[in-house]
Amino acid sequence: MGDPQEWNRTWITAPVMSGDRGDTSNVTDTPDAPDFSGLLETLAPQFGERFSTADADRTRHATDVSHHGPSPPQAVCWPVTTREVVTIVDACRQHRVPLVPFGTGTAVEGGVVAVTGGLCLDTSRMDRIVAVHPRDMDATVQAGVTREQLNRHLAELSSAVFFPVDPGADASLGGMAATSASGTNAVRYGTMRDRVLSVEAVMADGSVVRTAGRARKTVAGYDLTALLVGSEGTLGVITEVTLRLAAVPRAISSAVCGFETIEAAVEAVIDCLVAGIPLARMELLDEVQIEAVNRYSGLDNALQPTVFFEFHGSDSAVVEQSEAVGRITTGHGGTDFRWATDEAERNRLWQARHDGYYATLGLREGSTGYVTDVCVPVTALAEAIARTRHELIGCSVPSPIFGHVGDGNFHVVFPIRPGDAAELAEVQAISDRIAEHALDLGGTTTGEHGIGLGKRHLLEREHGAGVEVMRSIKQALDPLGILNPGKVL
């Protein structure tokens, strides 16, 4: 196939282009917006300054970081307690007004876009850490607490525990539960599905449900935690989350290694996994992404597919793990293997990975990210990436690839010009074909970002008759369809 990404590099030196994010200064209701007067009369006096119809607030809540929308809610409300969430849900049900939960708006599939207007319920003031049990290694937080806030709190307590799921953005834990987020260290610590012990949620009928206690395991009845985690605000408003914490590693080391080909990089990764090396992070950047970050962050990484590793453990364990990975990568033709335990040096090694998303947007000034998110069994990863690279030949938008390679999850980030319908149609068609390949290889259309608005048309292809079961669940739990309508199904 030669080098299908070769043409893509021409983008790196092309002049940056400008675009706009879409004009949201004159906020207008969507044509489908419901009559809002009853809800306004009910909630505005109760919530005072925590209820807003101001254009700036509506605009701020009209979309997430994706290309979806913007479509503003008719008002935004900031509850602080579960009781207040019940009041809001009851009012929305009574007045038949859609309700869109909002965490920090960092998601990438348009889940917070108010496609049919309605009320946005912003959880950012539900920011109380309810309880921490360091010796049980769990914590309960209100939905609006962000992961960094929780980790700062745990560090201040001098507890030897931290919350490991890291989606890159400082997202709310309620939003992370709602999207079942994961990120760079899922290969060791799992995803939100693995880390959420229970949630408290307000259901569409106004009832408050706590899905489980703090026990590490339970088989008591249907698994409502699993149902609500990843439900993207369509089945209930999550008000509290109880999380499994992890022990702070005594030592951390990081390593970086370049490879001739993506195939060699993936084979090395598989050998590391099969060898039982407890890797904490394992991230792949293709050469286009490497060139983008070199340019964006002034780095000089060799222009080749590169894997970033991180090891957690005791002082001796991280050295042992780094050396073992060094031997495996050498066996696959890995070059320029560098590793470090010193924090500053580690950060320097990982900077290229951390800057990846913004480096891609930096390729085109004013662009917004269109992100694909397929995940396949790890042994199918090389094939999935090869097919993806083939699909990218001739694409008119730069298209670097990076991925959480230890999980078989990878992304193409297209920095598209907002408002350019032809460009959007082009990357959407490519994205659909990449998703088809992933499904053919036994994978999924979304490993971590969710269905939101952007992947609904793929759900049937992925789940077949299972989609009808999902519709029945939605119908049973939210018969009036007030919770985040237009998403997932």
Ligand SMILES: Cc1cc2nc3c(=O)[nH]c(=O)nc-3n(C[C@H](O)[C@H](O)[C@H](O)COP(=O)(O)OP(=O)(O)OC[C@H]3O[C@@H](n4cnc5c(N)ncnc54)[C@H](O)[C@@H]3O)c2cc1C
């Ligand atoms: C630079 C960058 C890197 C990222 N990397 C990753 C990554 O590696 N892995 C990953 O998984 N994600 C990643 N993301 C995406 C994003 O951070 C996650 O999807 C995150 O979980 C969203 O949380 P949020 O609080 O911003 O939710 P929002 O964007 O506010 O909402 C997301 C969805 O959840 C619903 N929701 C929010 N709060 C609640 C609630 N309390 N109850 C019910 N529903 C709710 C919303 O209605 C919406 O459907 C990245 C984002 C950025 C900007």
